[in-house]
Amino acid sequence: DAKTTQPPSMDCAEGRAANLPCNHSTISGNEYVYWYRQIHSQGPQYIIHGLKNNETNEMASLIITEDRKSSTLILPHATLRDTAVYYCIVRVGDSNYQLIWGAGTKLIIKP
Amino acid sequence: ETGVTQTPRHLVMGMTNKKSLKCEQHLGHNAMYWYKQSAKKPLELMFVYSLEERVENNSVPSRFSPECPNSSHLFLHLHTLQPEDSALYLCASSQGTAETSYEQYFGPGTRLTVT
Numbered sequence: 398d399a400k401t402t403q404p405p406s407m408d409c410a411e412g413r414a415a416n417l418p419c420n421h422s423t424i425s426g427n428e429y430v431y432w433y434r435q436i437h438s439q440g441p442q443y444i445i446h447g448l449k450n451n452e453t454n455e456m457a458s459l460i461i462t463e464d465r466k467s468s469t470l471i472l473p474h475a476t477l478r479d480t481a482v483y484y485c486i487v488r489v490g491d492s493n494y495q496l497i498w499g500a501g502t503k504l505i506i507k508p
Numbered sequence: 509e510t511g512v513t514q515t516p517r518h519l520v521m522g523m524t525n526k527k528s529l530k531c532e533q534h535l536g537h538n539a540m541y542w543y544k545q546s547a548k549k550p551l552e553l554m555f556v557y558s559l560e561e562r563v564e565n566n567s568v569p570s571r572f573s574p575e576c577p578n579s580s581h582l583f584l585h586l587h588t589l590q591p592e593d594s595a596l597y598l599c600a601s602s603q604g605t606a607e608t609s610y611e612q613y614f615g616p617g618t619r620l621t622v623t
Contacts, residue, residue, distance in 0.1 A: 431610070440510065440598050440614025441551070484551075492607040494541065494564065498551040 415472040419485030434481040512615035529584040531599030539606035558606035
């Protein structure tokens with residue numbers, strides 16, 4: 398079973414910030430949070446990962462709460478090409494490939 | 509274009525056929541992965557190769573047989589499949605070892621239909 402909970406779908410207006418929440422209340426101290434997205438008819442694409450500090454890269458920002466029980470992925474200026482399913486994933490073992498994928502959030506960017 | 513290619517993109521096969529899926533990465537990566545994505549189910553990890561050695565075989569039925577002849581190529585050999593094996597099969601690679609890499613690069617997948 399997935400260790401994360403995400404809303405099944407969200408809408409966001411083009412040009413606005415898209416904030417995607419994720420609940421991972423059973424996360425352990427050494428387990429990273431990963432975000433990937435999957436655009437229709439493509440393979441998943443890595444976005445960002447973090448442990449306990451907030452992280453930012455050219456694609457997005459990841460905000461992790463102090464208790465690490467939840468996180469938010471922020472796309473600062475959403476475009477129509479950001480329409481995709483976004484997966485919040487927690488590693489479950491000692492190796493970085495031991496990821497449990499859930500159903501994700503279908504994000505629709507509207508013009 | 510992620511640098512990971514998969515062929516064929518679509519495959520229809522009967523339950524008695526034998527076929528192979530091919531994955532090639534042009535990134536100089538050291539680890540490669542096979543995933544299965546069924547409709548309405550989460551992505552499932554099938555096999556992991558790190559430095560050409562298999563490090564994970566996630567309780568996958570023996571009708572699926574992986575092969576990693578070198579660090580750039582990965583195959584999934586299929587035989588006597590069942591209709592429930594119809595799915596999108598995704599290949600991925602990562603730069604470091606599978607145990608330590610944070611980022612995986614995925615190919616576009618092979619859409620498999622078993623009739």
